Amino acid sequence: MGYRNLRSCLDDLEKHGQLKRISTEVDPYLEVGLIQRLVYRNGGPALLFTNVKGTKFPMAGNIFGTMERTRFIFRDALPVIETLVKAKLNPKELLKKPSSLFRLPKGAYNLLPKTVSTGAVTENTCALSDLPQFLSWSMDGGGFITLPLVYTESLEGGYKNSNLGMYRVQISGNDYLPDECGLHYQIHRGIGIHHTQAEQSGEKLRVNVFIGGAPSLTLAAVMPLPEGMPEVSFAGVLGGHRIPFVKHSNMLPMPAESDFVISGTIDPKAVKPEGPFGDHVGYYSLQHDFPVMKVDKVWHRNDAVFPFTSVGRPPQEDTSFGEFIHELTGDLIPAVLPGIKAVHAVDAAGVHPLLLAIGSERYTPYEKLTEPKEILTQANAVLGQGQLSLAKYLFIANHYDDQSLDIHRPEKFLRHMLERVDWRRDLHFQTSVTIDTLDYTGHGLNKGSKVVIAAAGDKVRKLHCDVPENVILPTGFSKPAAVMDGVLVIEGPKCYSERGKADKVIQNFCESIELDRPINEFPLIVIVDDGEFASASIDNFLWVTFTRSNPATDIYGIGSYVDCKHFGCEGALVIDARMKPFHAPALELDAAVERKVMDMAAKGGPLEGLF
Incomplete structure (x- = not known):
């Protein structure tokens, strides 16, 4: 029940017509990532690149590229998880179908990982430089692992005190030495607690980075589990079997069926510049100091496959994770x-x-x-x-x-x-x-x-969708367009405001419009750089508005006031969603790489029919 490793999952997907092998040489620098994103956009199959430039290891992507395929991968576990969720919600429901109770002991049994003396992952070792140097976007700071499963334990040790999270890992570029990699973890992540403990005790934090292995580990690493529920335990439920771990002396455990494991330590005070990296919000995360991991050893199995995903402006493959997690929880x-x-x-x-x-x-x-x-x-x-x-x-x-x-x-x-x-x-x-x-x-x-x-309550207004003919805008503002009922986007001048400061141009815009002007028939006005783009679709509008504004500095209002520290406005609410000088740049395709990939997709090419 469930896949024990990545190779068995890929073989089964191929057997069911859900995987495409690509034997033509492809470059992990920009090409592989673009191909995966295009195939994802087309609702296409999982991809296995067997001839990757600069490495002996094949790469697999778009594994979770559709909801149907994600459900297929975890099909055996869904009844057990459904039963557990119902038990949490309403135990009386289980009594209506007593037979479902028999699933519970098995699911609970699989929560406990098991220790084994040896495993496929310990068959070989290699250097970080032997791994595929995967870059999705041209400004990326070096090669990245984009589906890493970062495992740590608290000072108390043991699986029950462990954390498994998906925090990107930079394995080349910047100032990293050949045996170093950057570990980018964000706030509100469990590893931070373990890192803090190590720092307070003056000890190095031991870290293992798993790559590949049972697909259940990958999904468990991104699950919003309740505190006290180890991700490796939930992976057992998802995978339908106890996850086997190999443990060498003085080292953290490693999943026996992983494709790769990078073992090392973090000096609590050691940081180096990590990034930039083209991220899932559609912009680059810029270069900042993050923990640096000193690598002791890179393990890999004989038939190792390097799994990856390429992120960017949503939707991307990681969208399937979010949707599937919502289905489960x-x-x-x-x-x-x-x-x-x-x-x-x-x-x-x-x-x-x-x-x-x-x-x-x-x-x-x-x-x-x-x-x-x-x-x-x-x-x-x-x-x-x-x-x-x-x-x-x-x-x-x-x-x-x-x-x-x-x-x-x-x-x-x-x-x-x-x-x-x-x-x-x-x-x-x-x-x-x-x-x-x-x-x-x-x-x-x-x-x-x-x-x-x-x-809350009854409707207080009727929303309009037609831009009034007599709208008069201040100098520098133009092209008013209705995105949807009640929402108007207006193209504004280029923004020069400082970080953390209100913009006088937008303040003047609001102050110059009287409350009786027809523009206030739209309760929400959004100022943008490119009105045509922002109004072309609801997705464009959502992306521009909410990724390019900070509420405290970018929300204004016509007829606004502050009363007892409460901000309000009599007329339309105005959001400044222009790009600011301090914003990270948006992701853009490399034109030459795009032409090459599109040529590969032409009739008779190795990517024909994929997008």
Whole structure:
């Protein structure tokens, strides 16, 4: 039951027509990543590149490129996980089908990893430079492992005190020595606790980086598991078998069936510049000091395959992870966050920047609901929950206002909000907090702001979709266009504002428009660099608006005021979503590489029919 290693998974995908072998030589510098992204966009198969320039190891990508394939890979485990989730939610449900109880002991048994004396991963060793030097984007700082499973243990040691996370690993470039690699982990990650313990004790932190192996380990590493549930245990449930680990003296355990394991240590004080790296929000994460790992040994099995993914502006392959995780755990949301019906990190907006949530107003059912009450409390709970705390914008609605509301339909959700929101009352800021490490809109690395926008009660306005003919804009602003009902994008002049400072140009824009002007018929106005691009689709609008703005510095309003430290506005809310001088650059394709790859996809070429 379940795949024991990556090779058996790839063989099974190929047997079922879900994998394509590519024997033509391909370059891990830009070519492989672009091919994978194009195949993903076309809903294509998993890819096995058997002739990779500069390395003897084949590379496998797009393994989780469709939801159907992801479900197929974990098909054996789904009934057990469903049973466990139901047991958590409502044990009475299990009594309706007593036969499902028999699945529980087996699932629980597989939670415990097992120790073995030897394994395939210990068959060979190599140098970091022997691994594929994979670069997705032209400004990447060196070769990266993009599906690394980084394993650490607390000072107490043992599986129950372990953390397995997917933190990117840079294996070449910058100032790294041949036996060093950079370990980029972001805030709110479990490894940080272990690193802190090591630093406080003055000891080196031992680290193992697993590559490949059982697919269940890969998914477990990105699961938002409750504290105290080791990822290696959940991998056993996902894989349908106890995960075997090899342990040598004075070393951390290694999955016996991994394709590669990089073993080493981190000196708690040792850092080196890591990056840049073209990241999943659609921009580069820039070069910053991150922990550097001193490599003792790189292990690999005889038939090792190097798995990878290429990220960029969503959707990409990692979108499947998010969707699949939601399928597995979505029903647990009300148990973890009482009153919350659903939460969705919007993929098109870069995931972390924008959360949509549905709460429930239950405080005073004997009164007519005229404003948000309980959902404000629930919003604070959402922003205090794990990686949800990294969000910048949280839109929260009341379930009882429209029980058909769907968090996975952002346009309809935002329309519902804009019909009800009162900008004088319903904006709630946190002006100096942590945000996602990959977000450069704030006032420093990991530093920024948040806003909760809550709406509850009856509709207070009718939304318009036609731009009034008599709209007069201040000098430098042009091309007003309706993206959707109630939302207007306007092209603005180039931004020159300083980090952490309000922009006088946008302030003047708001101050120059009277409240009785027709433009205020649109409750939300977004200032952008390229109006045609931002208004071309709802996905473009979401990406531009929420990846290029920081609530505290980039939210303005027509007829705005501050009363008792509460910001509100009488007219339209204005978001400045222009690129700022301090923002990270957006990802762009290398034209020459794009032409070469497209030529390979022409009729008779090795990539014909893939995209």
